[in-house]
Structure formats: C-alpha cells, structure tokens
Amino acid sequence: MTAQPAAPDVFHLYDTTLRDGAQQEGLRLTVSDKLKIARVLDDLGVGFIEGGWPGANPSDTAFFAAAAAGELELRHAKLTAFGATRRVGARAADDPLTRALVDAQTEVICLVAKSHDEHVFRALKTTLDENLAMVADTVRFLTGEGRRVFVDVEHFFDGYRANPAYALEVVRAAAEAGAEVVVLCDTNGGMLPAWMGEVVSAASDIGVDLGVHCHNDTGCAVANTLAAVDAGVMHVQGTINGHGERTGNADLITVAANLRLKYGWPVLSDEHLARATSVSHAVAAITHVAPNARQPYVGQSAFAHKAGLHASAIKVDANLYQHTDPRLVGNDMRMLVSDMAGRANIQLKGDELGFDLSDRDLAARITDVVKQREMDGYSYESADASFELLLREQTDALDPAFEVQRWRVLTSDEVSEEGDSEATVKVRVGDAVVSRVGEGFGPLNALDHALRSALETEHPDVETFELTDYRVRILETGHGTDAIVRVLIDTTDGERSWTTVGVGTNVVEASWEALHDAYLWGLHTRAA
Ligand SMILES: CC(=O)SCCNC(=O)CCNC(=O)[C@H](O)C(C)(C)COP(=O)(O)OP(=O)(O)OC[C@H]1O[C@@H](n2cnc3c(N)ncnc32)[C@H](O)[C@@H]1OP(=O)(O)O
Ligand SMILES: CC(=O)C(=O)O
Numbered sequence: 001m002t003a004q005p006a007a008p009d010v011f012h013l014y015d016t017t018l019r020d021g022a023q024q025e026g027l028r029l030t031v032s033d034k035l036k037i038a039r040v041l042d043d044l045g046v047g048f049i050e051g052g053w054p055g056a057n058p059s060d061t062a063f064f065a066a067a068a069a070g071e072l073e074l075r076h077a078k079l080t081a082f083g084a085t086r087r088v089g090a091r092a093a094d095d096p097l098t099r100a101l102v103d104a105q106t107e108v109i110c111l112v113a114k115s116h117d118e119h120v121f122r123a124l125k126t127t128l129d130e131n132l133a134m135v136a137d138t139v140r141f142l143t144g145e146g147r148r149v150f151v152d153v154e155h156f157f158d159g160y161r162a163n164p165a166y167a168l169e170v171v172r173a174a175a176e177a178g179a180e181v182v183v184l185c186d187t188n189g190g191m192l193p194a195w196m197g198e199v200v201s202a203a204s205d206i207g208v209d210l211g212v213h214c215h216n217d218t219g220c221a222v223a224n225t226l227a228a229v230d231a232g233v234m235h236v237q238g239t240i241n242g243h244g245e246r247t248g249n250a251d252l253i254t255v256a257a258n259l260r261l262k263y264g265w266p267v268l269s270d271e272h273l274a275r276a277t278s279v280s281h282a283v284a285a286i287t288h289v290a291p292n293a294r295q296p297y298v299g300q301s302a303f304a305h306k307a308g309l310h311a312s313a314i315k316v317d318a319n320l321y322q323h324t325d326p327r328l329v330g331n332d333m334r335m336l337v338s339d340m341a342g343r344a345n346i347q348l349k350g351d352e353l354g355f356d357l358s359d360r361d362l363a364a365r366i367t368d369v370v371k372q373r374e375m376d377g378y379s380y381e382s383a384d385a386s387f388e389l390l391l392r393e394q395t396d397a398l399d400p401a402f403e404v405q406r407w408r409v410l411t412s413d414e415v416s417e418e419g420d421s422e423a424t425v426k427v428r429v430g431d432a433v434v435s436r437v438g439e440g441f442g443p444l445n446a447l448d449h450a451l452r453s454a455l456e457t458e459h460p461d462v463e464t465f466e467l468t469d470y471r472v473r474i475l476e477t478g479h480g481t482d483a484i485v486r487v488l489i490d491t492t493d494g495e496r497s498w499t500t501v502g503v504g505t506n507v508v509e510a511s512w513e514a515l516h517d518a519y520l521w522g523l524h525t526r527a528a
Helices: 031-044 058-071 096-103 117-124 128-144 156-162 164-177 193-204 221-230 252-261 276-287 308-316 343-353 360-376 384-394 443-455 460-464 507-527
Strands: 012-015 048-050 078-084 108-114 148-154 181-186 209-214 235-238 403-416 419-429 432-440 466-474 485-492 497-504
Touching: 012 252, 031 048, 031 058, 031 276, 058 078, 078 096, 096 128, 108 117, 108 128, 108 164, 117 128, 117 156, 128 148, 128 164, 148 156, 148 164, 156 164, 156 181, 156 193, 164 181, 164 193, 181 193, 181 221, 181 235, 193 209, 193 221, 209 221, 221 235, 221 252, 235 252, 252 276, 308 343, 343 360, 343 384, 360 384, 384 497, 384 507, 403 443, 403 507, 419 443, 432 443, 443 460, 443 507, 460 507, 466 507, 485 507, 497 507
Parallel strands: 012 048, 012 235, 048 078, 078 108, 108 148, 148 181, 181 209, 209 235
Antiparallel strands: 403 419, 419 432, 466 485, 485 497
16 A cells, blocks of 8 residues: 655645535525534634635625624634735725725635636736736735735646646746745646646645645546645645535545545544534535535445445444444444345344344344335335334334224315314223324324324323424336335424334325324333
C-alpha cells in the first residue's frame, strides 16, 4: 500500500454551505437558518465558514450584520465573506460590492476571480491585462483594509488546459498582491482524479499556499479534492451533505473523515469528528433537504448490513465488513432483517432488541418465518416494531395488551362533521370485552378512533399515540385492483417513534394490521 502523505503544518477545512451550498436548486436559507447552520458548522470544528455574499442580496447583508452585532459567536471557525474582484474599469475602493465586503466586518474575505482567458473575453468582456489588474487591485485594497484574503480562481482547471500561462499568471497576480491562499476551482466540475495532480503541481511552482474547490459533475468531487490534497493543497473547500450549484460540491464531511481516518491527519479532533453524523442531520433538518441514506460515513445506511453472509462475519468481528468504526463519526451499525437474512442477522438484531437468540435452532426457525413472511409481502427492514412483535410471538414473550375479536368498517359517500366512515372494533382488554364505534375521514381514521376508544380506559397511554406517516405500495405490478399491498405506518408517542407493517389484498385489512401492531408494540414496550 502507498505510504500516506505527511500532513501539512497548516491545513484549512473551509465550508461554503452557506454560499455555494445555497446555490443548490430548491434550497433557500433565511438569515435565521444561516445563523443556525453556522453554529452547527462551528460545532463540527471547521476552520472557516463562508457566510454568503454581502451586498449581493439583502439576506446575506443582514446575515453578516447579525453576525457583527454579536448574534453569532464562533468558538472555532472564522466567518468569511465572499465576493468578486472589482468591476471592469472601476477602482476597488469605489466599487460598492467591494465596499460591502469591508462592511461585512469579517477578518477573512474570499474573492472569486476569472482565470480562464475565454471567460475574461466573453463573460467580463475585457482584456487579459485588465483582469489581472482587477485581481491585484481588489486584493491590495482588501489587505490594505486589514483583511486576510483568499482568492478562488474560477474555472482554473479548464483555463489551465486552454491557456496555462495565463491561468498561472492570475494565480501569481493574486499571490503577489497579498492573497494568503489561492484556491483552484473546478467550477464546471468536469475534472477526473488522475488529471488533478499535474495542474496543481504547475500552480505549486508559484510558491503561494493553494486550495481546491471541486464540483461534483463527474461524480468525482471528493476524489478530485483528495487528489489535489495529494498534490499539495493545504486548503479544501466543500459543503455539508455536498450541497451546491448543479450536482453540488465536494462533501466536506467525507473529505474531512477521509483525511482524519485514512491519512491520520489531525484536521478534526476525535470529539469534533464524532459530531459528523449529527451535523449532517442537523443541516438536513434546517435546509429541508432529506438526508441521503447512502451518504458515506454519516448516512443511515452507511453501516447497515443486510446480507446473511455479511452478518455472519460481523458476528465474529464487525470490522470484517466495515471500513471503519461508525462510532468515530457518530454513526451506528444497523442490522437489517429481510429475506436475505441468515441466522446471524436474526441473532444480531435480536441482541440489539434484547433477545437471546443464541440457540441455533430457534434462530433458524425465526429466520425461516421471516423469509416466508417476506415472500408473502412483509418487509421488516424498516418495520422494527413488527419484527420485535414477531420475535416475541416466536419466543413466547408476548403478553398482548389487548386481543381483537372482531372489526368492521363502512365507508359511504355521505360526509358528516365526523367523517365519511364508521368502524366497530371489539377487543378483549384484561378480563373485559369492549366494543366501540368510531367515526372518521376514511376507514383507517375511523378504525383508529374505534380502537383508541376501546383501549383508553385500561390504557390511557394510547392518547399520546399519533400516526405520523402512512405508506402503501403494490407488491406486484401487472395486477389490477386485486394486487397485494404493503402498508407501513410510522407512529409516535411524543418520545419514541416506531414503524409497523401490514400486508393483504385488501388495503384496509393491511392498514388495520399495521395499525393494530402499532398499538400493540406501543403499549407492550411502554409497560415494559
Ligand atoms: C463560480 C461561482 O459560483 S461564483 C458565485 C456566484 N454567485 C452568485 O452569482 C450569487 C450572487 N450574485 C448576485 O446576486 C448577482 O449576480 C450580483 C449582485 C453579484 C451581480 O448582479 P448584477 O450587477 O445584476 O450583474 P449580473 O449578475 O447580471 O452579471 C454579473 C456581472 O459581474 C461580472 N463578473 C462576473 N465575474 C466577475 C468577477 N470575478 N469579477 C468582476 N466582475 C465579475 C460580469 O461580467 C457581469 O458584469 P456586467 O454587469 O458588466 O455584465
Ligand atoms: C468559486 C466557485 O464557487 C466555483 O468556482 O465553483
């Protein structure tokens, strides 16, 4: 195996979730969202948080004003303002957007500059010399105002291919004017890892500290970032959960975890790295962008094991099927139960739920039951509560809080204030047999009301149970309305959430089974 490169003396993790991340389609951050995300990023221990472009829009200006007014107290990170080099033909000191950068009152400013000759001619509509003057003038003005200046050289990799001498000239102009770090940007995201080293090495000859900013258009943003690190950059830019323009940016958590756990570089402390999963989820919650379960290191499935052969080896040693310990990034190993399970999955899942399934015959019998039920359409992968009820049945450990004797539901086109459906449920609760009628909008709502009413005297806890999600899918396409359906129900009692599954050719029957299991599991585990 190749020796790991040595860590540079100084290394920057630079987060641009609040600027480039916010350039993602569908993502809109308020000032308050930005303040929350900045605090979360600071908890992760990144060195720099790029907060946005002051002067470009009222929200970003307000964000920097709020930060300057003391609403953002950062313990680790330095807040950075982003902006462009001055306008063509202007003086930096007179350019309102450059002035807005100074007014943002951050110690660090990151400027974007053109480095591709074609962009200078066609986008800026100016000369190559004027672009060099724009870079030098703006950097000098801002350093003269006492700021540390980083320069993002846009389209550097494509620019280097088209006109290497000019692309390097822009890096030199920034460095000579006082830029502390020049960040080579793969703005169009078209690079591949094998192409990175040569370009970074050419820029290294200039003698300024270099950084990298990669977009993910070839699916290689993280790999390209690491290739640039191998070639000597000491500053990496990225975003939480890989948000960003088009296909996004390098995922900064993946980059940082790779550098910390694979290279052993101290880019984050152990304590900070262990917050990675919660940081990723917190940003997902604030941005309202659902987390990607298959995200490296921090995704829900990143350490989830489904195949029987994997589980049987994991029983011996989890590291046999894991590239690292999930706890290091604040994640957990999860054992999935499905028709691909063997005894080991069932035993490990049993351990997780507090069952001793070490008896081989018992584990084998439960595995067979699971496989048959999965064949019938059940899916226990996410329905942990139904799986636990199955385990309790199979191990004679189920003392049901109630037993249903009969249920019935009618739906009509007559809608009253109570709804359009009426259900009757008859259950045995302790020694009593209780029959109740419930009304509701739709059959499941009516059944829920009837069951809740039948149970509430003996089990007042049911009052806290609330259905939070309901998913139904047809199991075999090609059938018409007689297809078998699977229903998954998520329930909460305000403290815990659990998922149950029901299957049938009748959607109401399948829904009832999932609802019944939800109440049974909720009451059983609350009593326990
Ligand atoms: C690669 C990146 O992702 S960099 C970050 C990009 N982010 C953003 O663009 C989001 C924020 N941007 C904005 O709010 C607006 O584009 C603003 C406020 C910056 C400018 O808005 P406007 O003045 O209306 O100009 P508009 O957006 O149409 O065009 C950009 C102008 O900046 C010029 N420009 C582009 N890059 C640079 C640069 N590096 N240095 C100086 N000027 C530049 C363009 O040539 C164009 O000039 P023109 O007005 O003379 O044609
Ligand atoms: C600066 C930047 O966001 C880019 O070049 O992609």
